[in-house]
Amino acid sequence: MRVILxxxxxxVGKTTVAAATAVKCAAMGLRTLIISTDAAHSLGDSxxxxxxxxxxxxxxxxxxxxxNALHEMEGHWDKIHGYLSVLFNSQGVDEIIAEELxxxxxxxxxxxxxxxxxxxxxxxHDVLIVDCAPTGETLQLLxxxxxxxxxxxxxxxxxxxxxxVARPIVQPFIKIPLPGDEIYGSIKDLLLxxxxxxxxLSDSKTCTVRLVLxxxxxxxxxxxxxxxxxxxxxxxxxxxxxxRVLPEAVGEGYFADWRKSQQRYAEQVxxxxxxxxILNSQLFDHEIVGLAxxxxxxxxxxxxxxPSAILYDTKPQALHKEGDEYVLTLQLPFASKExxxxxxxxxxxxxxxxxxxxxxxxxxxxxxxxxxxxHLESGQLAIHFGRS
Numbered sequence: 572m573r574v575i576l577x578x579x580x581x582x583v584g585k586t587t588v589a590a591a592t593a594v595k596c597a598a599m600g601l602r603t604l605i606i607s608t609d610a611a612h613s614l615g616d617s618x619x620x621x622x623x624x625x626x627x628x629x630x631x632x633x634x635x636x637x638x639n640a641l642h643e644m645e646g647h648w649d650k651i652h653g654y655l656s657v658l659f660n661s662q663g664v665d666e667i668i669a670e671e672l673x674x675x676x677x678x679x680x681x682x683x684x685x686x687x688x689x690x691x692x693x694x695x696h697d698v699l700i701v702d703c704a705p706t707g708e709t710l711q712l713l714x715x716x717x718x719x720x721x722x723x724x725x726x727x728x729x730x731x732x733x734x735x736v737a738r739p740i741v742q743p744f745i746k747i748p749l750p751g752d753e754i755y756g757s758i759k760d761l762l763l764x765x766x767x768x769x770x771x772l773s774d775s776k777t778c779t780v781r782l783v784l785x786x787x788x789x790x791x792x793x794x795x796x797x798x799x800x801x802x803x804x805x806x807x808x809x810x811x812x813x814x815r816v817l818p819e820a821v822g823e824g825y826f827a828d829w830r831k832s833q834q835r836y837a838e839q840v841x842x843x844x845x846x847x848x849i850l851n852s853q854l855f856d857h858e859i860v861g862l863a864x865x866x867x868x869x870x871x872x873x874x875x876x877x878p879s880a881i882l883y884d885t886k887p888q889a890l891h892k893e894g895d896e897y898v899l900t901l902q903l904p905f906a907s908k909e910x911x912x913x914x915x916x917x918x919x920x921x922x923x924x925x926x927x928x929x930x931x932x933x934x935x936x937x938x939x940x941x942x943x944x945x946h947l948e949s950g951q952l953a954i955h956f957g958r959s
Contacts, residue, residue: 572691573698573879574771579783580793581705584814587859587868588783588852589702590617590635592878594862595869597633601697601879606636608684609704619861630862634696638686650753681765688768698879706797710927713772713804772806779809779881786813786836795843795905800927802887802902809883811844812872813837815854843905848882890934897937897956904950911952915942920954 577589586607593605604626607614614637615622620629624639660666690699703709772778780801784794794811801808816837817830841849852871859868869878876882887902903911903924912923918938920931933956940956947953 572694572696572777574687574691574701574778575698575879576701576703576709576772576778576780577783578703578706578709578780578797580790583783583785583790584859585705585783586613586617586702587865588812588814588872589700590614591859591865591869591872593633593635593698593700594630594865595873596698596700596879597630598866599877599879600632602632602634602695603698603700604634604636604690604696605700605702606638606686606690607702608638608686609702612637614702617860617865636686684768685764688764688771691771706793710797710800713801713806775807775884775886776881779807779883781810781812782808783812783814784840785815786833786840788836791836791840791843796925798844799903799905799924802904803922803924803927803929805888807881807883807885807887808847809881811840811847811849813840813849813851816851818853846883850876888931890936893955895957896943897940899931899933899937899954899956901952901954902950903947903952906947906950906952908947911947913942913945913954922952 575592577585577592579585586609589605593603596603605614606626607622612622614635618629618635620627620635622629622635622637624637626634626636629635656666684701687699687701690696782794782797784790798808817826817833819830821827821830837851850872852868855864855868855871857864859865872878885902889900891898891900899920901922906924910925912921914921914923918933920933920942922929922931937956940958942954943957944955945953
């Protein structure tokens with residue numbers, strides 16, 4: 572199943588572009604499902620249809636779903652949520668506040684993203700299009716499986732064994748309820764689900780991310796940062812979609828200066844993101860709502876291009892040998908040397924770019940080797956490994 576994630580700054584038309592892509596894929600005969608994982612659902616408004624938490628058919632070959640985050644969270648977080656509520660309440664926290672504290676920020680969105688893994692396993696559709704939350708939230712969610720994998724491999728087994736031995740001895744002497752083995756079982760299931768979701772999202776043969784932007788300075792800057800961080804986490808961006816471009820027909824007058832500004836920013840986008848394909852859609856003189864209008868937008872964006880195809884194929888991360896050393900390269904466009912930090916601990920490499928950190932488990936060939944040098948040039952970070 573082909574998976575396409577759409578993200579971008581709030582207000583750029585991300586949901587509309589995602590819906591237009593789904594409409595065109597369905598018109599090509601592909602069994603297409605579009606899901607919205609954004610808590611502020613607007614997919615149903617874009618399609619002009621009432622949607623449900625389960626896939627709903629809205630046209631031939633086209634299904635849509637607005638995930639009920641609270642319902643999904645109950646399935647993935649119910650037992651853990653119950654324990655945390657009791658824990659906070661035992662410390663004198665008001666019962667209602669304890670209920671709120673028991674749900675960490677982002678858990679609802681993470682539960683929604685679980686549907687990606689579920690649909691991949693069911694394999695009932697040719698194309699799955701995901702209308703994600705705005706850029707910042709999406710990046711945090713896509714980074715979360717890496718954190719979960721680290722916790723699952725290192726902290727969780729040790730903590731569970733210690734608690735199994737200590738619980739019967741310690742519990743009678745303290746007022747804090749200690750987690751039972753069923754709580755650890757729920758945590759393990761959640762972490763395994765997240766790990767499985769990461770496998771789907773990081774498979775560049777089936778899954779890519781597309782950035783939606785408008786020709787405005789703040790929007791472009793956020794898209795550049797998003798592109799850097801997506802590369803850091805080894806997610807492949809296969810297209811940049813520029814929405815609401817003023818057509819030449821506006822001529823002179825009120826919109827003339829606006830169009831000139833857009834043309835300058837269009838050149839900046841072309842220079843910044845090349846060779847990633849950049850697809851443009853004009854600003855229409857009517858609202859893009861409903862299947863017919865979405866089809867019109869899709870034609871403007873894609874023309875004769877197959878929207879389900881992988882439009883750009885590159886590896887954000889690669890390893891090669893130079894003489895006696897190995898070199899690990901990471902594509903980090905728009906990152907500066909001041910933003911990048913490297914730390915190696917045994918067979919783990921930690922790469923930080925701005926506020927985001929990624930742990931990279933080094934391949935077996937690099938076990939026992941240490942970083943000897945690193946340099947960032949033309950958006951590519953090259954890390955050299957040799958013997959200590």
